[in-house]
Amino acid sequence: MQQHHYSFPMLKPSEIVTCMSDLHIHVSLEDLERPTPSRMAAVFDAFTSTFMGVSRDSCAVPSFHVVDMLEHPDLHQDDVALMAFYRQLFKLVTEVGIHDFSIRDLIKPEPGHVRKILSAIINFAKFREERVSVFEQCNKNSAEHVQKKAFLEEKNQEIAETVNTIRSYEPSSTLQRAEEEPAYQRVRERNLAQTAELRELKRIQTALTSDIENLKKTKTDAVEKMNNTNFLLSNTKQDCVRLRSRIVPNPAKLQQALVDMTNSISSEKTNLTVRERQYRDLLTRMEAIAVVQQDITTCTKLMEECEFEMKKSSTAEKSLVHERENIERKNQELRxxxxxxxxxxxQLANISDKITRLTKQQTAKKEANDLKMSELAAAYEAGVTERDLNQAKIDSNQAVLAELEEKIVVTKKNVESEIARFLDCYSKLKTRGDRYCAELARMMSS
Structure with a gap:
């Protein structure tokens, strides 16, 4: 089988987490660094459900002919479901450009390969989102053409029945043939028009199919070209950044700047000597100022202590007044x-009376509830019995449904063969009708 190789960018783990969140699929950095079979199975299940409409639960129901081939089908049910899901997933990852996918990616996933698979599927998801509108329009046009084709085939069948009726009717005289000639011509013209319309629809369908194939090819080339261009652009940007740091715009200006820097260094050395002398003078002054500042700090602390004691006394007086007011208020609250x-x-005495009455009522209600619970228990037992009977009927119906599905497949094949046989008969009848018309025309002309 021919394999299509697509190039796609390898995404960073943080980018994969963001893109998966946009797809409404929860994946954490820990899942990418240490992937587990159960977590990756859930992620792949979300992908197949979104892009293929097939979930892992639907694959868990094995085909009957597969089950019949196994000696102990109950022991292999999980394995058969896993292989069915793997087969669907393999189709998806192969189409997005991963050709080394194996059952090991489900049983024992590796971080590097998981990142590669997710990058390819996310790249496909972005492309699918861009082109889904074109696909839906083509699908809609195809459905309309199929519906029109079915309508024309039905009309063609009606015409064929009319032709068969005409062939089965043998005119008894030349006069009757002459009378039926206009009706025959109208039917013939109608048949020719319907045939031309069918051919035109066939041509349109072929053109649409060709356009779809061209669009797919253009899409593949464009994606590959875009990925290559992005890769070259990234390399070029890195080269530009690396080379830009080595470029000297103007060597003469650089030399002049070096001379100016040398002169500036000499001037700075002179200034440094002057500044050191000034620093020593300032250091002597700062020592004297420190002694004065220490005396000021001591005086300031004494003033702050006096202010604190004054504030404390004022606060105590206010607190005393406030406490007296609180005592008066508490006495009022006590009263x-x-x-x-x-x-x-x-109120307590009234409530005690009510409790006594309610206790008696509760006892009566409890007795009534016990009686009702016994009735409900009997009804529950009857419901359980009825549920078991219904479950048996459901199992029987499921077996009948499976048998009907097999019959539907066989019937569908028979119908397709009948349609092919009818089309072949129609072609032969049409040829015979043309011959009959030619013979009829020759006889009328003679």
Whole structure:
């Protein structure tokens, strides 16, 4: 089988996580660094469901002819489901440009190869998103042409039946043939028009198929060219950055700058000597200032302590006034609490009476609920029995459904063979009709 090799960029792990998030598939950096079979199976399942419409659960139901070939099908059910899912996944990764995919990528995935596979599938997803509108339009046009073809085939069948009716009818005289000649001509013209229309539709379908193939080829060339261009552009940018650091715009200016820097260094040395002398003078002054500053700091601390004691005294006076107000307020609250206590005692007595009445009502309700629970338990047992019967019916219906599916496949093949046979008969009948018309025309002319 011919293999198509596509070039795609190898994405960084952070880029893969971002792109997978855009596809609504959760993948973390830990999954890429240490991939596990279960996690990668879930990711690949999301890919096949999105791009192929096939999930791993649908592959878990094996074909009946495969099950019949196994000696112990129950022991191999998981293996058969895994191989069915692998077969679907292999189609996807092969189409996106990965030709070294194997069952090992599902059983024991490796970080480097997983990153390569995900990069290829993400590249395909981006291209698919760009071209999905063109595909949908072509698919819509194809569906319309198929529907029109079916309508024309139905009309063609009606015409064929009319021709058969005409052939089965033998005119008894030349006068009857002359009377039926206009109707025959109209039917013949209608048949020719329908045939021309069918040929035109066939030509349009062929042209559309050719356009689709050309678009696919153009897409492949464009993607490969784009990837190569991006690779060359990246290398060129790196070369430009590396060479730009080595370029000397103007050697004369560079020499002049070196001379100026030499003169500047000499001047800076002179200034440094002067600055050192000034530094020693300033250091002597700073020592004297430090002594004065220490005395000022001591005085400042004493002033701050005095201010703190004054503030503390003022705060104590305010706190004393506030506490007196709190004592008066607490006494008022105490009087209110005593009043509320008397009210609550009366309410407690009323509540005790209510509790007694509610206890009696609860006992009666509990007895009624126990009776109802026993009735519900009996109904539940009956429901369980009915569910088991229904489950048996469901299993029986599933077996019948499987048998019907096999019959549908056989019937479909028979219908296709019947259609081919009918088309062959139609071709032969059409040839005989043309001969009959020619003979009829020759006899009428004679």
């Amino acid at each position: 209110e609490v005593n009043i509320k206590e008397q009210q609550l005692k009366r």
